Amino acid sequence: MPLVRYRKVVILGYRSVGKTSLAHQFVEGEFLEGYDPTVENTYSKIVTLGKDEFHLHLVDTAGQDEYSILPYSFIIGVHGYVLVYSVTSLHSFQVIESLYQKLHEGHGKTREVQADEGKKLAESWGATFMESSARENQLTQGIFTKVIQEIARVENSYGQERRCQLM
Ligand SMILES: Nc1nc2c(ncn2[C@@H]2O[C@H](COP(=O)(O)OP(=O)(O)OP(=O)(O)O)[C@@H](O)[C@H]2O)c(=O)[nH]1
Secondary structure (H helix, E strand, O other): OOOEEEEEEEEEEOOOOOHHHHHHHHHHOOOOOOOOOOOEEEEEEEEEEOOEEEEEEEEEEOOOOOOOOOOHHHOOOOOEEEEEOOOOOHHHHHHHHHHHHHHHHOOOOOOOOOHHHHHHHHHHHOOOOOOOEOOOOEOHHHHHHHHHHHHHHHHHHOOOOOOOOOO
């Protein structure tokens, strides 16, 4: 059975450029004539490409402009973007350039410690290394299951002798 991989894709662009129409046409197979400004909407679709299946989670956003601050949910855990402009609006074309810059700037904080450095330090202690983010809920379960497993492993190898395990 093929593995279904999850993909989150965010559609960005100026107001009324056709973001919703694109998403709706792709997911529902029809064109919407009317215009109803989007607050935020999500679509789900299983996409099969060759032997691979993807669970596509499309986020249709409210239109942005050059002053918009992109929320965290448009940055974190996102696998890809569709930047949309209208051929009848030069301004909407300029907006996607500014959105592209914003996506590259991220959220201001730059990394000062590389994962490799953490790994090296942990290795020098004989400890396990995991890089986690509570905000992104990345490895938060893994850290605590790993420390419990490690405690059990150390307990088993030393009988009932009590030792502290370092993560
Ligand atoms: N002619 C034409 N009109 C389109 C096309 N795509 C969208 N429209 C029309 O443009 C208008 C705006 O489309 P939407 O898809 O709502 O645009 P949007 O970018 O989602 O708008 P916001 O929610 O305000 O950001 C609607 O009246 C659509 O019918 C297209 O490819 N060609």
